[in-house]
Amino acid sequence: METVKEFVERIRRADILVGIPSYNNESTIQNVVSQVGEGLAIYFPDRRGAIIVSDGNSLDSTRDTAASTPLPKDVELLVTTYEGTAGKGSAIKLVFELARRLGSQEVAMVDSDLRSIIPEWVHLLVKPLIKGFGFVAPRYLRYKHDGTITNQIAYPMTTALYGVGVRQPIGGDFGLSRTLVDLMLESPLWATPYTPRFGIDISITHTALANKLPVAEALLGAKVHDVKDPTRHLAPMFRQVVGALFNAMSLYAYVWKPIKGFRETKVFKGQIEPTPPEPFKVDYQAAFAAYTKGVRDHASTIARVLPDELVETAIKCTKDQTPISARDWAKISFHFAKSWISSAENQKEDIIEAYRILWMGRVANHVRDTLNLSDEEAESITRRDAETFVDQKDYLLSIWEDRR
Numbered sequence: 001m002e003t004v005k006e007f008v009e010r011i012r013r014a015d016i017l018v019g020i021p022s023y024n025n026e027s028t029i030q031n032v033v034s035q036v037g038e039g040l041a042i043y044f045p046d047r048r049g050a051i052i053v054s055d056g057n058s059l060d061s062t063r064d065t066a067a068s069t070p071l072p073k074d075v076e077l078l079v080t081t082y083e084g085t086a087g088k089g090s091a092i093k094l095v096f097e098l099a100r101r102l103g104s105q106e107v108a109m110v111d112s113d114l115r116s117i118i119p120e121w122v123h124l125l126v127k128p129l130i131k132g133f134g135f136v137a138p139r140y141l142r143y144k145h146d147g148t149i150t151n152q153i154a155y156p157m158t159t160a161l162y163g164v165g166v167r168q169p170i171g172g173d174f175g176l177s178r179t180l181v182d183l184m185l186e187s188p189l190w191a192t193p194y195t196p197r198f199g200i201d202i203s204i205t206h207t208a209l210a211n212k213l214p215v216a217e218a219l220l221g222a223k224v225h226d227v228k229d230p231t232r233h234l235a236p237m238f239r240q241v242v243g244a245l246f247n248a249m250s251l252y253a254y255v256w257k258p259i260k261g262f263r264e265t266k267v268f269k270g271q272i273e274p275t276p277p278e279p280f281k282v283d284y285q286a287a288f289a290a291y292t293k294g295v296r297d298h299a300s301t302i303a304r305v306l307p308d309e310l311v312e313t314a315i316k317c318t319k320d321q322t323p324i325s326a327r328d329w330a331k332i333s334f335h336f337a338k339s340w341i342s343s344a345e346n347q348k349e350d351i352i353e354a355y356r357i358l359w360m361g362r363v364a365n366h367v368r369d370t371l372n373l374s375d376e377e378a379e380s381i382t383r384r385d386a387e388t389f390v391d392q393k394d395y396l397l398s399i400w401e402d403r404r
């Protein structure tokens with residue numbers, strides 16, 4: 001395969017660069033590369049486009065499969081492996097570095113496990129950048145039980161902090177201006193253990209918002225990808241996303257503290273048909289069981305982080321599955337953020353793990369309470385929950401400077 005140096009010397013520049021971080025995605029990678037290539041050729045024929053598959057040393061045939069994908073004329077492809085910390089963030093950092101070397105003004109990122117991507121995704125992620133936006137986040141139609149870290153933490157926390165309703169701040173499919181790429185390459189967040197891994201998406205979003213770049217959203221229809229049951233699959237991702245969120249929250253406190261209320265973003269819409277997202281089953285009883293055990297196992301950390309009334313709320317949920325209200329969940333989240341930021345390094349992982357346990361209870365409540373609701377009805381609840389976080393921001397400010 002062509003080396004990075006050979007690729008850069010051969011093509012010299014790429015106006016638009018699309019990065020695809022990958023690891024063991026042999027069943028989906030060819031379709032993703034093909035759809036991206038078609039999107040570049042159809043929608044941006046007068047701009048030179050290139051695709052970078054940044055792979056984490058896959059153990060299957062991901063790299064060979066990607067490299068053999070037929071592409072339209074003049075769309076360049078590099079399949080390579082990144083160096084450094086194993087993780088999605090490191091894969092994306094290589095794409096950013098190549099964007100700088102190739103003089104790319106627009107950069108898009110898409111996930112390698114996508115089954116629903118079509119060429120128009122490239123158009124919707126890149127077009128707003130050409131129009132002057134600095135960051136384009138995805139907006140999907142998602143099944144009501146998909147995106148549990150997004151719905152319960154990343155979306156409401158981000159909305160409350162920066163006053164911008166970015167619905168999918170860790171969606172994985174983004175558009176970045178050259179300005180944002182440069183900000184990310186210089187960011188101190190890379191020095192943490194989270195941003196080089198699954199914390200990259202929230203790091204990008206918070207960097208864009210903290211630097212007050214113009215933000216848009218791209219309506220991409222249903223996102224069909226490899227779904228993950230929060231009761232079994234999401235623990236490592238949770239720790240990395242939340243750690244990155246709390247780090248960014250600390251770094252950019254001077255930006256978000258004065259912000260009140262929130263506003264929606266401009267949404268770019270194409271011709272994508274609104275097909276229903278694929279449903280899947282979440283074992284909420286297993287989530288309740290894990291929550292109940294976890295609250296006992298992490299009782300000392302929970303008691304240290306939360307005031308007595310919120311400890312009682314958490315315990316009551318273990319006894320009779322009483323829902324943790326959105327108001328209490330916002331307060332719990334704010335306390336954990338403050339405690340994590342002010343704690344010694346050797347305590348941080350215990351705090352995140354205790355927060356993950358409480359999140360499991362919140363997710364279990366939400367899944368049970370929305371079983372008989374439509375996706376649209378469940379989405380309305382998620383939006384109201386985010387508004388509750390916004391309404392509780394004064395509570396966050398009241399506890400922020402208390403480092404006890």
